[in-house]
Amino acid sequence: MKKKWSGRFKKQLSNSFIRYTMSIKTDRRLALIDIICNIAHCNMLRKIGIITIKEKYKVIRILENIFKRVKEKKLKWRKELEDIHLNIERKVVNKSKKLGFKIRTARSRNDLSTTELRIWLKNKTKDIFEILKKLIKTIIKLSIKSKNIVIPSLTHFQLAQPIMLSHYWLCYKNMFFRDLLRFKNSYIFTDQLPLGSGAVSGTSFKIDRKYLSKKLRFKKISSNSIDGVSDRDYVVDFCFSCSMCILHISRLCEEIVIFSSKLIDFISIDDRYCSGSSMMPQKKNPDIFEVMRSKTGIIISGLISIMIIMKGLPLAYNKDYQEDKRICFNTSDEIYISIKMLNKVITKLKFRKKKLKKASKMDFTIATDLAEYLTKKGMSYRKSHELVSTLVNKFEKKGSFKKINKKELNKVTSNKYVLKFIRKYNIYNIVNKKTSIGGTSIKQIKSEIKRSIREIKSIKI
Known part of the structure; x- marks a missing residue:
């Protein structure tokens, strides 16, 4: 058949061409938004005298009927x-x-299609923003509950220094809060009306774009018709925000998978979110966190895809842009359900407090604190670092300064402050000495929790 939108062609379209280039399977998701844009456009055409008031109401009645049928899923595409x-x-x-x-x-399909995607993306970004806020609130609650639980921190995946579990949760709160800011900025980039740009150069009709922006709830209007139809930066920004968010989710999932292994056994995952093995009766697999972790590849590939599509495209509109919707829809679906699922499952985690506390004392995790203590007593940090390193090397098999007796210690050093520190320290006063801003002391954690609560209450789109 000939194209229904042009008299330019003499030959019928190839069926294979139709199948390959059609986008209705994807962009039918925009059906209701398309109708809303059509209604706004009709109102604007009436306002500038292109159609009569009678014609306007007739078209709107037709469009409203189509809207109803779309919602009832009675239309065939x-x-x-x-x-x-x-x-x-x-x-x-x-x-x-x-x-x-x-x-x-x-009007052109060029400016219409990007307008509709922007409206859809604004709504979806708001949804993701709100569900991400809920996740951050959950993490803040977990940090409040975890103020008295000591855990080991890791660097290079080796035991480092003792910290509070609250401090650990607040680290992820910071990550997800940055994601929240990214989504907010992404929304700002999206909130710009391209409708009225026409195919590429605008239109000779005296359209009222301010009226359209008000009706379609856009804060800004695109200032250049070429950019209006060809800009997909907002899609890239959205996909980047999603990619960073799923990256942070994946890091948390990775740690939960590792820490739930019986080799480490710091965490127990609720049975409702695990699976067994078809062959090994004893298995309890952390499937939910593994699946969430795998979504990273899907979402980041969406970001890479849209960037590759955009790379080298000449101005202005190109049919390549047809793929932006598929990427947006898939990316937003995956990130939304992942955030929602993570929010649900982390509240059911059980931390093995005794094992975590025991691990926090292993492998001389307070060595840095001893070195700092000696420095406060007059020794240069270089010298104190060297002395403590010697002690750790000499008594490595003991795994703790507490297990070194006075006689053994005197064979290595006669420094009275080393023995004094060993006799006095406990894991809690070690942690609570980290009073620098951002440190793991209870005082700093309480301050960070208060600040976090204020921040999450105030941020909005």
């Missing part, structure tokens, strides 16, 4: 009409040929 825009237009034409052809006046 025609593949040969390529996309959602031509499908909706054809349904209007079927009811009123004259008016159906009038509604595309002063």
Whole structure:
């Protein structure tokens, strides 16, 4: 068949061409938004005198009926009409040929399609923003509950220094809060109306873009028609925000998977979120965290895909942009359900307090604190670091300064402050001496929790 939107072609379209280039399977998700944009455009056409008030109400009634049928899932989409825009237009034409052809006046699919994606993305970004806020609130609650639980920190995946579990949770709170800011900025980039840019150069009709922006709830209007139809930075920014968020989720999932292994056994995962083995009866697998971790590849590949699509594209509109919707839809679906699932499962984690405390004392984890203590007593940090390193090397098998007796110690050093520190320290006063801003002391944790609560209450789109 010939294209329904042009008299330019003499030959019928190839069926294989139709199948390969159609986007209706993807962009039908924008059907309701397409109708809303059409209604706003009709109101604007009436405002500038292109259509009569009678024609306006007739078209709007037709569009409202289509809207109702879409919501009820009673409409069939025609593949040969390529996309959602031509499908909706054809349904209007079927009811009123004259008016159906009038509604595309002063408008192109180029500016319409990006407008609709921006509206969809604004709504979806708000949804993700709110569910991410809930996750951060959950993490803050977990940090409040964990103020008295000591855990070992790691560097290079080796035992480092003792910290509070609250401090650990607040680290992830910071990561996800940065993601929240990224989504907020992404929303700002998206909140710009391109409708009225036409195909590339604007239109000679005296359209009212301010009226359109008000009706479609955009804060800004694109200032350049070429950029209006060709800009997909907002898609890249959204995909980047999602990629950073899932990256942070993946890091947390990785640690939970490792710490739940019986080799370490710091964490127990609720049975409802684990699976067994089809062959090994004893297995309890952390499937939920593994699946969440795998979503990183899917979401980051979406970011890479849109960047590769954009790379080297000439101005202005190109059919390549058709793929932006598929990427946006898939990415947003995956990140939303991942955030929602993580929020649910982390509240069910059980931390093995005794094992965590025991591990916090292993392998001379307070060695740095001894070196700092000696420095405060007059020794240079270089010398104190050397002395403590010698002690650790000499008594490595003991694994703790507490297990070194006075006689053994005097064979290595006669420094009275070393013995004094060993006799006096305990894991809690070690942790609570970390009073520098951002440190793991209870005092700093309480301060950070208060600040976090204020921040999460105030941030909004």
